[in-house]
Every structure is written in C-alpha cells, then in structure tokens.
Amino acid sequence: MSDVVTFGEPMVLFAGDRSEIYNSDQFTKxxxxxxxxxxxxxxxxxxxxxxxTKLGEDPFGHYIYDFIKKEKVNISHVKFDSSHLTGIxxxxxxxxxxxxxxxxxxxxxxxxxxxxxxxxVKKENPxxxxxxxITPAISNDTKDATFYLAKLAKEKxxxxxxxxNLRPQLWKDKTEMVRVxxxxxxxxxxxxxxxxxxxxxxxxxxxxxxxxxxLSKGVRIVVVKLGEKGAFVAKSNESYFINSFSVKVxxxxxxxxxFAVGIISGLADGLSLRETVTRANAIGAMQVMTxxxxxxxxxxxxxxxxxxxxx
Ligand code: KDG
Numbered sequence: 001m002s003d004v005v006t007f008g009e010p011m012v013l014f015a016g017d018r019s020e021i022y023n024s025d026q027f028t029k030x031x032x033x034x035x036x037x038x039x040x041x042x043x044x045x046x047x048x049x050x051x052x053t054k055l056g057e058d059p060f061g062h063y064i065y066d067f068i069k070k071e072k073v074n075i076s077h078v079k080f081d082s083s084h085l086t087g088i089x090x091x092x093x094x095x096x097x098x099x100x101x102x103x104x105x106x107x108x109x110x111x112x113x114x115x116x117x118x119x120x121v122k123k124e125n126p127x128x129x130x131x132x133x134i135t136p137a138i139s140n141d142t143k144d145a146t147f148y149l150a151k152l153a154k155e156k157x158x159x160x161x162x163x164x165n166l167r168p169q170l171w172k173d174k175t176e177m178v179r180v181x182x183x184x185x186x187x188x189x190x191x192x193x194x195x196x197x198x199x200x201x202x203x204x205x206x207x208x209x210x211x212x213x214x215l216s217k218g219v220r221i222v223v224v225k226l227g228e229k230g231a232f233v234a235k236s237n238e239s240y241f242i243n244s245f246s247v248k249v250x251x252x253x254x255x256x257x258x259f260a261v262g263i264i265s266g267l268a269d270g271l272s273l274r275e276t277v278t279r280a281n282a283i284g285a286m287q288v289m290t291x292x293x294x295x296x297x298x299x300x301x302x303x304x305x306x307x308x309x310x311x
C-alpha cells in the first residue's frame with residue numbers, strides 16, 4: 001500500500017533570462033508539471049508516492065524519466081509512448097509577479113493517458129489520491145481518467161485532495177472550465193483553491209464565503225490560499241486565517257504545489273489542521289525562493305530548519 005497516488009503531465013521547462021519569452025536569449029532547462037512537483041516534494045519528505053504519466057519516446061521523455069527516478073518517486077507505472085511527444089513549457093523571468101507561460105503540449109504523450117492506465121490504483125489502495133485541474137484540461141481522455149480516480153477515491157474511502165490549478169489557456173471556454181473544476185472540487189475531501197481561482201469558480205470574493213460554499217457541497221476541509229497573506233482554512237467546526245512566511249520571491253510558479261505537499265504530508269503525519277497549514281505555507285514559501293518549479297521543495301531537515309527560523 002502506497003501513501004499517495006497522483007497522475008498528470010510532466011514537461012521539460014525552459015526558463016528564459018528576460019521578462020518576456022520573446023526577448024529571452026538564454027533558457028535554462030528544468031522539469032515541471034504540477035503533480036510531478038507534488039510527488040517530488042512528498043518523496044523528499046520520505047513518502048512512498050506513485051506518479052503515473054506517459055512520456056514521449058524522445059530525449060525529453062528520457063530526461064524527465066531519469067530526473068524523476070533520482071528523486072525516488074515510484075515510477076513503476078510510468079509508460080513511454082512512441083507515437084506522441086513529451087510536452088514542453090517555456091516561462092519568462094519576472095522580478096515581480098507571475099511569469100509569462102507558453103506551452104507546446106497539444107496531443108502530447110501525457111494527453112493520451114486514459115482510465116485503463118489507472119487500473120492499478122484499485123489494487124494499490126493508497127491512503128491519499130491527489131488530483132489537479134490541469135490534467136482534465138489536456139484532453140477528453142485525461143478528463144475521463146481524472147473523474148475515474150475521483151470516483152474510485154469515493155468508493156474506496158481514499159482521501160482525495162484537489163488543487164484546481166486553473167489554466168484558462170488549456171480550456172475551450174471558461175464555462176466548461178468552471179463546471180468541470182467545480183464538479184471535481186465537490187467530490188474532493190480537501191480542496192485547495194487560490195483566492196483568484198476561487199473568485200472565478202464561485203463569483204465570491206471573501207475567503208469565509210468561498211469556504212462555506214464548498215463545505216455546503218460536502219467538501220471536508222477547504223484551504224483558500226491568499227499568497228503573501230497566508231491562508232484561510234475551514235472545516236465544519238473550525239475556521240481561521242494562518243499567516244504566511246516573509247521570504248524573497250524569485251519565482252512564484254510551484255508555490256501552490258509546495259503548499260499541497262505541506263497539506264498532504266501534514267494529513268499523512270496526523271498533524272493538527274493548524275500545523276498542517278503552517279507547514280503548507282512554509283513549503284510554498286521555500287519553493288518561491290528558487291527559479292525552477294520544484295527546486296525549493298525541502299527534505300525533512302531543511303523544512304525543520306526553516307520552521308525553526310534558521311534559514
Ligand atoms: O504548478 C506549477 C506548474 O504550473 C508547472 O510546474 C507546470 O504543470 C504545469 C502547468 O501545466 O502549468
């Protein structure tokens with residue numbers, strides 16, 4: 001029995017040296033992908049994480065495979081696909097705010113994943129399944145597979161954590177994005193929207209009202225991420241704000257994945273909700289201090305040092 005199962009699309013990331021991709025001359029190679037970032041973060045904390053994906057039979061697919069292997073993520077279900085390519089992502093370098101993002105991922109190997117690739121999860125029976133709103137956006141097959149895992153989590157009483165990770169550029173239209181993401185959110189146990197995402201999904205702007213909306217749909221724990229202001233957390237009998245950590249931001253991408261690592265690991269370690277969200281804020285903060293999408297995710301020692309204020 002593994003601790004966590006997740007699946008999604010990993011990409012080779014080329015991070016440019018200027019504030020626009022157009023003007024960048026030098027690009028540094030990293031590996032990206034929300035669910036992969038979460039898997040890496042959890043593996044660094046010592047969890048047994050199964051990450052499922054499909055990679056192209058190309059240099060980038062092999063590069064990603066070797067990268068994940070080194071991180072000790074369980075990749076026994078990862079497949080290579082010789083008829084599709086590995087996805088690629090570009091991002092610019094911004095001093096302030098979110099970078100510009102551009103993808104080459106249409107018809108990628110990962111977008112050809114379907115529910116039959118996830119049959120193994122039934123036998124695996126993990127404690128937690130983690131899903132994001134990116135995977136259902138990349139193809140109809142991956143959308144179906146995402147709903148399949150959400151249903152399986154319900155049937156087998158597996159905790160489902162869900163990060164909406166809205167990527168409007170991957171959806172046909174906003175109405176479909178909101179409908180699909182809310183359907184998945186309503187079936188999750190722990191929902192992790194950013195405040196701007198939650199505004200798009202609900203039309204509400206106050207964290208308390210947003211949390212109440214999802215709790216009334218059956219979600220057990222709602223954590224609204226507020227960036228520099230920390231997070232608002234709510235479940236049936238408790239709700240409060242938790243402050244963030246003040247750090248020097250190098251790049252904001254991957255903060256939400258770091259946050260999810262803190263939530264999932266806190267739940268798995270049996271921490272209180274307050275301690276769990278504090279850990280989530282800490283890992284999110286550690287991630288934004290680095291240029292890649294997962295290079296700031298800590299091991300236990302670094303996390304404890306950070307929490308003690310040593311760093
Ligand atoms: O959450 C960080 C991700 O945005 C990044 O690593 C790439 O998965 C990614 C995406 O689809 O944007």
